[in-house]
Amino acid sequence: MIPYPLLSLSLLAMWLLLNDFTLGHLVLGSVVATFGGWAMASLRPDKPKLKKWYLLPKLLVLVFVDIIRSNIAVAALMISGKRQKHTSAFITIPLEIEHPTALAIMAVILTSTPGSAWLAYDARRKTVLIHVLDLVDEEQWVENIKHRYERLLLEIIE
Known part of the structure; x- marks a missing residue:
């Protein structure tokens, strides 16, 4: 569900540092962090197959x-x-x-x-x-x- 947990936690922490710590910002920051992790996962290229x-x-x-x-x-x-x-x-x-x-x-x-x-x-x-x-x-x-x-x-x- 969360492909990059460290990235998502970092995004959430940054969101909370830039905004007030309220329940609404915690929920909104969690949503943004989750979508940010999904966006990074969609950008991940296929792993190359090494022949030699x-x-x-x-x-x-x-x-x-x-x-x-x-x-x-x-x-x-x-x-x-x-x-x-x-x-x-x-x-x-x-x-x-x-x-x-x-x-x-x-x-x-x-x-x-x-x-x-x-x-x-x-x-x-x-x-x-x-x-x-x-x-x-x-x-x-x-x-x-x-x-x-x-x-x-x-x-x-x-």
Whole structure:
């Protein structure tokens, strides 16, 4: 009946802190807290089925190495300042991933890597728009994302 009891209790406590403690506010706050818990339950996505969970450490290592490498590259770019020309650009990358959890993981990976940011996902075209701080070769970026991350995510998440 109450899918998120801690959330419902927190909502009720907040309701009572913001209003006077009366029987009417207790009842109304309980109704609001219950409906708030139900609303959160309806937003909960399906749990992903991991086909090859043993590939998760490989993905984590790849992401960790890429984050370190990107940090060094962005730091070098910032230290060099205007002496070195860099071209920032937007790239549209076609994706095969459709599972919401896999898309969320891909968004976290691309956004947590310094020098790139996930901006928008077009579900109809199955493309993602990312911003790259220093774009040297667009095809290299597309291949890198598709072969390093997307391929692994497609194998891991069903």
